[in-house]
Amino acid sequence: MAMLELFQSSRSKYSVLKSVLGFYLIVVLAIITEVPTVVEGARIRHYKWEVKYEYKSPDCFKKLVITNNGRSPGPTILAQQGDTIIVELKNSLITENVAIHWHGIRQIGSPWFDGTEGVTQCPIQPGETFKYQFVVDRPGTYLYHAHYGMQRDAGLYGSIRVALPDGQLEPFAYDYDRSIILNDWYHKSTHELSTGLSSKNFTWVGEPQSLLIQGKGKFNCSSLSSPSPSDPNVCNPSNPECSPYLLTVIPGKTYRLRVSSLTSLSALSFQIEGHNMTVVEADGHYVEPFVVKNLFIYSGETYSVLIKTDQNPTRNYWIQTSIVSRPSNTTPGVAILNYYPNHPKRTPPTALPQGPKWDDVDPRVAQSLSIKARKGLGRAPPQTSDRVIVMLNTQNEVDGFRRWSINNVSLNHPKTPYLISLKHNLTDQFDQNPPPDGYDFAKYDIYVKQNNSNATTSSGIYRLKFNTTVDIILQNANTMNPNNSETHPWHLHGHDFWVLGYGLGKFDIYKDPKKYNLVDPIEKNTVPVHPYGWTALRFVADNPGAWAFHCHIESHFYMGMGVVFEEGIERVGRLPSSILGCGASKGLRVP
């Protein structure tokens, strides 16, 4: 009882105790409900999920959300390395299809369960139950989310946490393990957002209305001019759904905090007031530890940071996330680091910390450069590559539509998913001309707005020779607005890549490769390309299948900012019939 006295106010000791105990009981129950619904044996983890529309108020503003078993974020998948995950996904949306991607899981031997609509499967129709089955072959922090249209924005996402096998230890010590996902949040529906993007009368999605920390944000209802702020049925600041996320900790311990971002648009800074963070994992790979006050995190990235709860234990602390890289008026996202047994609703006595300046690129590049493989634990990259593809990232106007393009080709999904067309040799189902391996390096000025009048849309893909090593140079450039270059987080399906280097300006194909880090590059699946900069990646095309590689900003990918790689299609086994049913695969029988 001694500690409880610290936060006595007008409430009686008893009511405070009841409230605190009630809260911790809820925490315990929440943890219990996160275990798989059915565990068949030790190494198969079986989930039954139902996705549907529900009215939710994650940031106090009520709107339709695609929930997973009634929640957004959905249930966390907890597994051990080598486990088989089975998710039976029931689509209870009314007229909409769905597909779920398992972000960071390479799907070795199961390329058909990558969950990428149009690339690896036909979408799951309303009323149907689709069975995903795959092995989580590496420990680490991963994600899942909708990968169809812009449905990720509607709230269909969650965490995957893969532990080491029993008896094996991480190369760092911690007492507790927690996961949070950062997100940005729009009040318009995904139908409204995507219609605006794909109309000739182009309407940009704009900055998000709020930032969510583990599904909870706080939109300022009184800032609403429309709808009226007075309508609590539309926006209600006292709705418990939008109370801040609480990370309750015991003083004097070390926490592993798995921080992920699934923002639709925003690059974020993340901080915990008064607590340094030691970065130890990135996208499932061990990082040579380094300490940050602000963690910069881009959509599709996951990090583990260690924090020590060694600060004044008689108070709570702010957790803050804010937008960088874009001039945004979006209010920072806020959560509470709750030192047990302080009352979880006790406001920290200090002002909410500010985030870094949005337009200060240097610390972001510096963090990118700091991320290296943990000594002795990184896998060495091949020292040479067999093919180099330079990918110029530009915004374009194609046939009157605003698009994003790679080497002036903007991706158009075909009706039949690539994996099916490739496996069954349906050559009329997508453009057989591959997009180019580069752009006009000599003439193109990346610092000025270009007309890119030769920009086009295509369903063509890159076909990679199996088991060869491929270098990708992501080259950033000016957008269609003067003096503007954006940050793009690129995500590769089916593989990890080594991050060989970052640079500012135009990549020099003769000089820059000499500066590559071939000693201890980190492996990742998502990496930023900074404004007017380049990022160099290397991967081995050793996973038979068809794999998307795209900007993880939802609206950019929707506007064509992605490519597809094929490798070893002849090694892909018999496709499950469950992925068929659209385009030319309607009525297709698997031989």
Next chain:
Amino acid sequence: MAMLELFQSSRSKYSVLKSVLGFYLIVVLAIITEVPTVVEGARIRHYKWEVKYEYKSPDCFKKLVITNNGRSPGPTILAQQGDTIIVELKNSLITENVAIHWHGIRQIGSPWFDGTEGVTQCPIQPGETFKYQFVVDRPGTYLYHAHYGMQRDAGLYGSIRVALPDGQLEPFAYDYDRSIILNDWYHKSTHELSTGLSSKNFTWVGEPQSLLIQGKGKFNCSSLSSPSPSDPNVCNPSNPECSPYLLTVIPGKTYRLRVSSLTSLSALSFQIEGHNMTVVEADGHYVEPFVVKNLFIYSGETYSVLIKTDQNPTRNYWIQTSIVSRPSNTTPGVAILNYYPNHPKRTPPTALPQGPKWDDVDPRVAQSLSIKARKGLGRAPPQTSDRVIVMLNTQNEVDGFRRWSINNVSLNHPKTPYLISLKHNLTDQFDQNPPPDGYDFAKYDIYVKQNNSNATTSSGIYRLKFNTTVDIILQNANTMNPNNSETHPWHLHGHDFWVLGYGLGKFDIYKDPKKYNLVDPIEKNTVPVHPYGWTALRFVADNPGAWAFHCHIESHFYMGMGVVFEEGIERVGRLPSSILGCGASKGLRVP
């Protein structure tokens, strides 16, 4: 120029002339664009349609609308009796499937192209083009609309007008032929409306925000508390999209006006100020002419009325539609009968006429009773029937969900469309127990709210013996609210039925059939059942296939208010593979 002087004001003669000519040019162009895109030979009418989401402001309020070739209502199908209609429908919705029903077309020999998702086909997936092909075998006024989820509410509908073959004459004379569709309109999305209806936390759709006449209405933007009325980007009364529909007529002529309703909820009264209407056609059947001032019309009905433009030609007249049968605050829908060459925007000098009292049932029943087959042109009904099915219409609570039921069974669509399951004998795809042929006539009090605790949901259907004559008695009752019984327009697919009679109170299976009109009953495909009343229908089960019969109120059907009939399934030919691809028909190969 003499007549132009009649409406001179501050504008110069020249500008008025230009404006009037411009308007009539637009009318002419609008008519020209309604011809089929491709006509292959004389009797095949080939349309290419694309459906997608677009921002539109049909009643001045901007929202997402499902358009057909950029329009809502979509293009009119104009054909002659015996023509074959081919519609290649491209689904450009982003994540949503679609299906279009050809309302009133019996689909003899083509039951797979009835367009009823879940009954006759799998839905059309995004990116796909589906080819509907059917014969319009009878002259008259028909409709098309989405038949999936509640997509009809999103604006996907239009007219079908089938003329007699060259040289044949209608049994009434007229100079010009015009079509208008009446509708009600909601500002919420169909996703929001349907989620509210199918949640345990039931949210009723409420009364519509406006009424549309041929896709044009006028919502009072200043009545908005949310969003702010000051935002013209949300609601703009000067948007030309929501200028009133103009029916331009030449004085001294007879017009055939084809009036249809595709309301989501509302029963309507329709009137043209100062002009009587002579009803001559109903649902494609000739009516023994009768004159009305107000035409009552229920969702799914079509009428042809003749009007004479014999009034004072120096002014325009109001066209008005308002809601009956429900206490609604929705503003009446308004259009203008524009006597040429008055300026089309010239406001009629009189006050807008009022509609009839919403709760006065008698004139509505009287109109129902007035509709008889035209003398000498009606097809006589069989004088006896082989089976009688009494269908008690009730509102229920089933497993915590609000539903509508028939004999306490609420329809649940199965994953595999009935036509496919029946044809391929997939008996595990729907409940093989049929719903009951009646209810507890002796004990059930239709005038009081009943618990209906035995209500259930089922995918069971009525299987009819081929070529038998079936009587259906629709029995209305009290809803779950005290002293309330609603009006339900029931629509039968694949057939017309004879309307044998209407009555108030509980249908007496011994006495009431003696009062049937077996002499000159009208044939229809949609008929109202009035509050606390019954309606008796007869049809011959002579069209092999699976056919929906349901309340045409979109939310009532969505809540289970429908049944399915099967007849002659063994006579159904080989199903086209294009209708497959969902549920158990995924990967099904047609033998």
